[in-house]
Amino acid sequence: MGVMIGTIGLVFGQIFNSPMKVFLPFLAAGMILWGFISGLVTEGCDCFISAEGIIKQLPIPLFVHVMRMVWRNLLILAHNIVIFPLVLLAVGRPIGWLALLSIPGLLVVVANLTWVALLLGVLCTRYRDLSQIIASLLQVLYFLTPIIWMPSSLPSRAGKYLLDFNPLYHILSIVRSPLMDQLPTQGDWIVSLGICVVGWTVALVTYGRYKQRIAYWL
Amino acid sequence: MAIVEFSNVSVDFPIYNASGRSLKKSLMRVATGGQLGADEQGRVIVRALENLNFTLQNGDRVGLVGHNGAGKSTLLRLLSGVYQPSIGTARIEGEVGSLLDISLGINGEATGRENIYMRGGLLGLNRGEVTRQLDEIIAFSELGDFIDMPVRTYSTGMHLRLAFSVSTVLRPEILLMDEWLSVGDENFRHKAEARMADIVQSTHILVIASHTRSLIHNTCNRVLWLEHGHLKMDGSPEEVLPAYFGN
Numbered sequence: 001m002g003v004m005i006g007t008i009g010l011v012f013g014q015i016f017n018s019p020m021k022v023f024l025p026f027l028a029a030g031m032i033l034w035g036f037i038s039g040l041v042t043e044g045c046d047c048f049i050s051a052e053g054i055i056k057q058l059p060i061p062l063f064v065h066v067m068r069m070v071w072r073n074l075l076i077l078a079h080n081i082v083i084f085p086l087v088l089l090a091v092g093r094p095i096g097w098l099a100l101l102s103i104p105g106l107l108v109v110v111a112n113l114t115w116v117a118l119l120l121g122v123l124c125t126r127y128r129d130l131s132q133i134i135a136s137l138l139q140v141l142y143f144l145t146p147i148i149w150m151p152s153s154l155p156s157r158a159g160k161y162l163l164d165f166n167p168l169y170h171i172l173s174i175v176r177s178p179l180m181d182q183l184p185t186q187g188d189w190i191v192s193l194g195i196c197v198v199g200w201t202v203a204l205v206t207y208g209r210y211k212q213r214i215a216y217w218l
Numbered sequence: 219m220a221i222v223e224f225s226n227v228s229v230d231f232p233i234y235n236a237s238g239r240s241l242k243k244s245l246m247r248v249a250t251g252g253q254l255g256a257d258e259q260g261r262v263i264v265r266a267l268e269n270l271n272f273t274l275q276n277g278d279r280v281g282l283v284g285h286n287g288a289g290k291s292t293l294l295r296l297l298s299g300v301y302q303p304s305i306g307t308a309r310i311e312g313e314v315g316s317l318l319d320i321s322l323g324i325n326g327e328a329t330g331r332e333n334i335y336m337r338g339g340l341l342g343l344n345r346g347e348v349t350r351q352l353d354e355i356i357a358f359s360e361l362g363d364f365i366d367m368p369v370r371t372y373s374t375g376m377h378l379r380l381a382f383s384v385s386t387v388l389r390p391e392i393l394l395m396d397e398w399l400s401v402g403d404e405n406f407r408h409k410a411e412a413r414m415a416d417i418v419q420s421t422h423i424l425v426i427a428s429h430t431r432s433l434i435h436n437t438c439n440r441v442l443w444l445e446h447g448h449l450k451m452d453g454s455p456e457e458v459l460p461a462y463f464g465n
Contacts, residue, residue, distance in 0.1 A: 053319075053322060054322060054323065054340065055300070056295065056300055057298075057300065057316065057318055057319050057322050058298070058300070058316070058322070058340060058341075059298055059299035059300050059314075060340070123241075126239070127239060127240065127241035127244065128239040128240070129239070129240045129241055129242055130241050133241065133242075212302040215295075215300050215301050216231060216232060216301065217232075217234075
């Protein structure tokens with residue numbers, strides 16, 4: 001991951017003509033978080049399928065399998081996040097107290113990703129081609145969301161559509177902005193929390209309705 | 219106090235082929251108004267168990283007999299709570315423990331000791347309970363210093379001894395088994411037999427699926443004979459076994 005951030009940082013930094021001191025930390029935070037998000041979503045699709053052996057033998061609450069997957073990815077994130085301070089050191093950029101705000105941000109992100117994993121886990125167990133569709137969608141979102149490009153390099157009209165209507169941008173921002181010494185906007189928080197509430201409702205209703213069928217679908 | 223009560227229980231398995239599992243095909247079907255219909259739907263329903271009615275009470279030692287595919291494993295999974303009946307109600311009161319697959323959850327990369335915690339956790343023990351019984355489990359498994367080696371370095375016999383030692387720590391009220399467990403060499407087998415006898419003794423209800431006549435004859439006081447998902451006979455071993463195995 002470190003090598004990838006370095007390479008993309010050099011190439012895209014040149015293309016967009018961004019100052020390394022800002023662009024590299026921005027890219028590092030974005031890529032690390034994206035690795036976490038996409039890992040959770042893709043593994044969320046398989047969380048019940050890969051636990052087939054256990055599900056068919058023991059009546060453990062199925063949500064345990066989602067939690068196992070979330071925890072595993074959090075541990076991977078903890079390993080990757082080490083890159084970020086190294087990048088800061090490399091470009092000689094200080095970090096402020098504001099960065100602590102990314103911790104509640106991360107909690108909201110995890111809460112959001114957990115419902116996504118729960119919902120996708122149920123659906124992907126029934127429809128086995130859905131995980132491929134999700135993987136392609138993630139690829140598209142990766143380019144639509146400012147991770148390898150900075151929001152400031154967009155013309156203002158395109159920015160409105162690409163940023164304001166992209167929920168992933170808001171969710172990413174509540175963790176990344178504090179790391180970049182900026183306050184997340186109020187809109188970022190409202191969108192992230194709103195999606196969290198709506199998403200959990202949908203996921204819990206779906207899970208409640210189909211949880212008894214999951215063992216049969218495996 | 220344990221009780222199992224099945225009334226009109228049926229289990230249907232949806233069998234999906236590749237197109238039945240495809241979201242794309244399902245959406246296409248909606249879009250085309252279901253015209254492509256029956257053949258492409260790829261949904262075949264297999265009725266694994268049909269209209270089962272029985273009650274198991276304290277002291278019942280039940281043997282399940284039946285040919286392959288008769289529904290024995292499905293019934294065991296219903297009893298363990300993994301499957302919910304498609305039709306009817308299954309009331310199961312009492313703590314259920316299953317010795318269906320004793321190696322479940324054992325990770326080859328982890329050491330024997332770590333695996334005891336993992337397997338114990340899967341069985342519903344918390345960390346403290348496992349720690350309390352840890353020495354006894356290790357002593358029973360006779361693994362000695364190997365307990366701190368990764369399980370992948372174990373021989374098959376050692377692997378099974380570890381799995382057996384952890385799995386038989388529980389004393390459930392309802393015990394489910396698929397064939398009798400028998401592991402290890404001559405010496406270990408005697409210990410294992412004694413422990414199995416102890417578990418069977420202390421459990422309130424035992425359900426064991428088996429193809430061995432002598433085992434059911436010696437262990438059970440009631441036999442359920444399943445055939446094609448129906449309950450063909452329910453009675454004492456003296457009645458059912460001759461009918462099933464022949465004289």
